[in-house]
Every structure is written in C-alpha cells, then in structure tokens.
Amino acid sequence: MASVVIPLAKPEITEADELAVLQVLQSGILSGGPVVPAFEEAMAHYCGVPYAVAMNSGTSALHCAVKALGIAAPQEVITTPFSFIASANCLLMEQAVPVFVDIDSTYNIDCDQIDAAITRHTTAILAVDVFGRCADWTAITTLADRHGLTMVEDACEALGAQHGERKAGAWGDISCVAFYPNKQITTGEGGMLLTSDEALAHTARSLSNQGRDEDDDWFTHRRLGYNYRMTEMQAALGLSQCRRIDDIFRRRAQVAAWYQECFAGCDWLHLPAPDQRSWFVYVVRLCDEMTGEDRDRIMKALRAEQIECRAYFTPIHLQPFYRHEFGYKPGDFPITEHVADRTIALPFFTTMTQQQVRCVAETLQRIGARPMSHSAPHP
Numbered sequence: 291m292a293s294v295v296i297p298l299a300k301p302e303i304t305e306a307d308e309l310a311v312l313q314v315l316q317s318g319i320l321s322g323g324p325v326v327p328a329f330e331e332a333m334a335h336y337c338g339v340p341y342a343v344a345m346n347s348g349t350s351a352l353h354c355a356v357k358a359l360g361i362a363a364p365q366e367v368i369t370t371p372f373s374f375i376a377s378a379n380c381l382l383m384e385q386a387v388p389v390f391v392d393i394d395s396t397y398n399i400d401c402d403q404i405d406a407a408i409t410r411h412t413t414a415i416l417a418v419d420v421f422g423r424c425a426d427w428t429a430i431t432t433l434a435d436r437h438g439l440t441m442v443e444d445a446c447e448a449l450g451a452q453h454g455e456r457k458a459g460a461w462g463d464i465s466c467v468a469f470y471p472n473k474q475i476t477t478g479e480g481g482m483l484l485t486s487d488e489a490l491a492h493t494a495r496s497l498s499n500q501g502r503d504e505d506d507d508w509f510t511h512r513r514l515g516y517n518y519r520m521t522e523m524q525a526a527l528g529l530s531q532c533r534r535i536d537d538i539f540r541r542r543a544q545v546a547a548w549y550q551e552c553f554a555g556c557d558w559l560h561l562p563a564p565d566q567r568s569w570f571v572y573v574v575r576l577c578d579e580m581t582g583e584d585r586d587r588i589m590k591a592l593r594a595e596q597i598e599c600r601a602y603f604t605p606i607h608l609q610p611f612y613r614h615e616f617g618y619k620p621g622d623f624p625i626t627e628h629v630a631d632r633t634i635a636l637p638f639f640t641t642m643t644q645q646q647v648r649c650v651a652e653t654l655q656r657i658g659a660r661p662m663s664h665s666a667p668h669p
C-alpha cells in the first residue's frame with residue numbers, strides 16, 4: 291500500500307481566504323492600500339497593544355525592533371540559544387552582541403541565570419516565546435526594571451499565547467509575531483511589530499518603508515531604511531485568517547490533546563506541557579537516557595514510514611557561523627544542547643485529523659520501543 295506523507299506542517303487555506311486574496315488582485319491595489327492597515331489594526335487589537343506595523347517577515351520585524359530601539363555595537367543583548375536563528379541574527383544585523391543564557395525545563399530562557407550575564411554593556415533582554423509558550427515575562431520585567439534594560443519579545447511562535455494579564459506580543463517594549471506558513475496563522479511570508487510606544491511605532495514604520503516618515507512624499511528619506519513592507523495580498527490572507535483565529539487555536543489545541551492522549555503512559559517520551567493556549571509545533575523529547583543518535587535513528591525511521599519530522603532546534607551557538615565568529619563549542623550551554631539532542635517535532639497542523647495523529651503516535655511508539663543504544667540488546 292502506498293501511504294501518503296503526513297507533512298510536518300500545512301497551512302489551512304479556506305475559500306474565504308482565497309476570495310479575500312482574489313478581491314485584492316481584482317482591485318488592482320497590490321501595495322499601499324487599505325488592507326494592510328486593517329490587518330495591523332486587527333492584530334494590534336488581538337494582541338492588546340495600540341500600535342502594529344506589518345512587515346514582510348518576522349525577521350524583518352525583529353530587525354526593525356532592534357534598530358528602532360537603538361540597539362547597536364558595542365551593546366550586549368541577553369538572549370536564548372534555543373531558538374530559530376533569526377532571534378539572534380537580528381542583533382548581529384546591527385552589530386550588537388548576543389549574550390546567550392541557557393534555558394530551563396520550559397525550553398525558555400532561564401531567568402535565574404540572567405543576572406549573572408549582565409555587564410555594563412548590557413542594554414536589552416531579547417526573550418523568545420518558544421513553541422507557543424511564553425517566557426517568564428514577569429521575571430524578565432522585574433530584571434529589566436532593576437537594571438534599566440529594554441525588552442524585546444520574539445513572539446514569532448506564540449501568537450495567541452498568554453502570560454499573566456497579557457497576551458504574547460504585548461510584553462516587550464517591542465514584540466514581534468510572524469506569519470510563515472507553519473505558524474498559527476499565515477500570510478505566506480510576513481511578520482508584524484507590536485508596541486505601546488507611538489514613537490517606536492513611527493520609527494519602525496519608517497525603517498520598513500525606505501526611511502520615509504508618514505507624511506513624507508515618496509522621494510523623501512529621513513533615515514537609512516529598508517523595503518520590509520507587506521503586500522495587500524499577504525494582508526488579505528492574514529486578515530481573513532484572523533477572522534477565525536479562535537477556531538484555529540481551538541482545533542490546534544484539539545490536535546495537541548489527541549497526541550497527549552495517544553502518548554499517555556509512554557515512559558520514554560517527555561510531552562509538552564498541556565496547559566498551552568497557542569500551539570505552534572508539537573515537540574516531544576526523548577528521555578534523558580536516550581541520545582542524539584537514538585533521536586536521529588528514530589527520525590530516519592519515521593521518515594521511512596512517510597511521517598515528516600524535524601529536530602527542533604539546532605542550538606544557535608552551534609550554528610557554523612556562530613562557532614566561527616564567537617568560538618562557541620559543544621558544552622557551552624548544556625541544557626539547550628541536552629534538549630536539542632532529544633527533541634522531535636512531529637506533524638502538527640490545524641487540519642490534522644485524529645486518525646493522522648494516531649498513525650504518527652503509533653508509529654513513533656512502535657519505532658521507539660525497539661532496543662536503542664541505552665538499553666541492553668535483546669538476547
């Protein structure tokens with residue numbers, strides 16, 4: 291029987307989404323029209339902040355955040371090595387120095403280790419809400435207040451998540467969300483910068499729009515800017531998805547709940563914490579006795595059974611150019627490396643069926659139950 295690949299991620303595109311994009315195409319206004327501001331307003335309202343600036347990617351939003359906040363060389367910014375590369379690269383784009391602090395059991399930055407990493411050059415904390423789970427923003431806010439530091443929130447994986455009174459995207463002096471096709475909602479490529487500070491919003495908008503100020507004419511450029519603008523088609527897709535955002539979160543939580551059910555009692559897997567509002571990916575972690583080689587062997591076997599999976603994440607400090615530039619080596623951030631060696635992101639998307647979840651879970655349990663390097667070989 292030829293089995294069908296279960297993809298790692300898949301965007302849900304409804305008829306309403308298609309119609310929304312088609313309407314923009316038919317209007318002839320593909321950039322600089324009314325849909326981008328409408329999407330910005332919807333996202334600002336959803337995240338509970340007054341200002342939102344749409345961008346052509348999450349990385350662009352992070353770059354504008356760093357630049358608008360005036361973060362530059364030789365300043366240091368405390369951040370996590372357990373993330374997608376963009377959360378540290380955005381600092382390098384402005385020649386600021388990422389200072390990594392290891393993670394804790396939530397996979398987010400370990401706030402108890404931040405104090406020790408602060409020097410007289412430290413200017414900001416850039417924390418990531420990993421896998422849709424907010425960092426401990428209460429602790430980070432306390433630390434930032436005490437040391438006079440700026441906060442940048444990379445909420446690119448956490449749209450819809452909540453910490454205390456606020457949603458993800460509302461904790462940083464500037465926060466960023468993203469809309470790549472594997473995110474909770476998508477615009478194909480896209481991102482958004484969120485802030486409560488009007489001046490920062492203006493600067494960020496100008497940076498994303500070739501350095502123009504809002505009432506400048508087309509050929510007046512007040513600062514070094516970029517073209518990070520979102521198109522009207524992207525915004526139409528995002529706005530259309532935004533209209534059913536609660537339904538999207540509900541169904542993603544259902545998919546996660548099916549996984550939790552299937553894996554209950556599986557003693558060699560650590561499951562993600564169930565108390566999550568916003569699910570970005572579904573990442574399991576092999577028990578401590580298993581190794582990175584076990585993980586890689588399991589992933590290979592999953593792929594052989596048409597189940598896509600990925601090691602989430604390769605630690606940033608071990609990326610080739612970070613090793614080369616900064617001299618990082620294995621052992622520098624042991625918790626991050628221990629986790630990164632053992633994680634597997636399983637197929638996870640809004641339209642995933644219970645049958646698909648069962649298929650993935652059963653296959654993984656069958657594969658993982660085979661003897662691994664940690665256990666004695668069968669007689």
Ligand SMILES: *Cc1c(COP(=O)(O)O)cnc(C)c1O
Nearest residue numbers: 347348349374376446447468470
């Ligand atoms: C997705 C993501 C981004 C942004 O990625 P883009 O592809 O540029 O939209 C940034 N940080 C993290 C942690 C992410 O997961």
